Amino acid sequence: MHISHLSLHDFRSYASVDVPMEPGVCAFVGRNGQGKTNLVEAVDYLSRLSSHRVASDAPLIRAGADQAVVRASVVKDGRSAIIEVALNPGRANRARINRSPLPRTRDLIGLVRTVVFSPEDLTLVKGDPSDRRRFLDDLMILRTPRLAGVRADYDRVLKQRNSLLKSAQKDRFRGGSAGADTVQSTLAVWDEHLSRTGAELIVERHRLVNALRPHLGAAYATVARGASRDDADLEYKPSLDLAEVLMEVDPVQGAILAELERRRREEMDRGVSLVGPHRDELLLTLGSPEMRLPVKGYASHGESWSYALGLKLASYELLRSDGDEPILILDDVFAELDSERRAQLADLVAGAEQVLVTAAVAEDVPEALAGTWYDVGGGEVTRRG
Structure with a gap:
């Protein structure tokens, strides 16, 4: 192309x-x-x-x-x-x-x-989790364009749900209780939508990280002096414990719904959604398999540059492997x-x-x-x- x-x-x-x-x-x-x-x-x-x-x-x-x-x-x-x-x-x-x-x-x-590498890409390793989530989602959508609609739906539902939680928080702060049943029933509707689209995003991000990992190791070994393909790794870290959950949409959706129910009171008190892929992290690490350290906070400036470059070159190789x-x-x-x-x-x-x-x-x-x-x-x- x-x-x-x-x-x-x-x-x-x-x-x-x-x-x-x-x-x-x-x-x-x-x-x-x-x-x-x-x-x-x-x-x-x-x-x-x-x-x-x-x-x-x-x-x-x-x-x-x-x-x-x-x-x-x-x-x-x-x-x-x-x-x-x-x-x-x-x-x-x-x-x-x-x-x-x-x-x-x-x-x-x-x-x-396209795959872009620019000075701004240092934020991938030194910036906020939102920068790494955006990196994952952009690459995920390039590979599977229909997921742009899933992400747009999730963002819309999250915005509506946060608005409802914030309104309920303000009402409780003023000592009001009218409409509490309506809030709970409306939250249940948004929970269903949030959990479904959120589960799809989590599953697809997880699959993407697994597909990207071998390309990252090879890319980092090429651009970093003296490095091996085992030195760089990445791991998707959801905001809820999915260790015992099959990484498929239906089981993950069930886990999200259960966590939303468990943290309902905390969300009502804080007026914000605390569960879902908008809270997840992409953990970037360097070192031997026996001693891995987070790139953020531990890597030198040169290592950070090499890691960011490795991520983008890995993205390039992954897209090439798709045949385009x-x-x-x-x-x-x-x-x-x-x-x-x-x-x-x-x-x-x-x-x-x-x-x-x-x-x-x-x-x-x-x-x-x-x-x-x-x-x-x-x-x-x-x-x-």
Whole structure:
């Protein structure tokens, strides 16, 4: 899979830009602030319908514009398609394939697959559990796009359930008791929905971690000096004890319902949902099987970088093993790596069908990634040669 043409309208710093692209390496070189990352961010947006840099769509709209459009020609197995998404702040986004509207924007997910490695990825090992959950869910949905609907349903139910718990908490604080039976019966309905969608997310995340583990070990051994494939590991840690539960949807749903019932009083007192995949953690560890330590808090800066890079390379290899090679995006990462790690990374990815690289100076791009180069500056993207 590769992008053969990218068009942006009112996206980030670009009023309008058209970029013909080639398979292999496409390197975008320009001083900081000139818009090179905006180009690869747009490609990644087509994959995940979200940015790897910001949490909402609003910053993606050029100042003064009321809509942004990202359009790309995608080539897969020798066939080409034009995919497009229009970002509408305050309104629903719209997506099209070959100019035909899609019923839902999320139907676009999975048509383009990307794996991004950027300086922000250090949050995977140093940030909050929510960063690691997001990493899992994004990869899970790329592999199985229908799960985007499951996650959206879970988020909606969680929001409604939290609102009900907060209202009940405020009523109890004021000494009220009217409507207590209604609250309990409504909670029972939300519990059923939360447990069902939550169980599906937990099971799929667990399966994903098991599939990712061998790729992580191999990737970390490649990018970390002196490491073996047994040194890096990861484990999915649910917010409830599932040690004796068969990791299938129905048994996990039953366990969630039982835990919700057990913690009902605590949830009512605190006004928030305390059980479910929104409370889970992805535990990242380093060391021998006999002595594993959490990466967060114990790993050096270099080890953290190697681990984050290993996670992304493992994601890339897992997607490739599914039979659909993703587009690999290396956003301003070579400046953060020493010469040895630069060379190792370049050798690992040089054979990918398409690699998009951004760099502030040409010297940051390893010679092994010679390909199509673009100069980025002044709102323009110019192909060299």
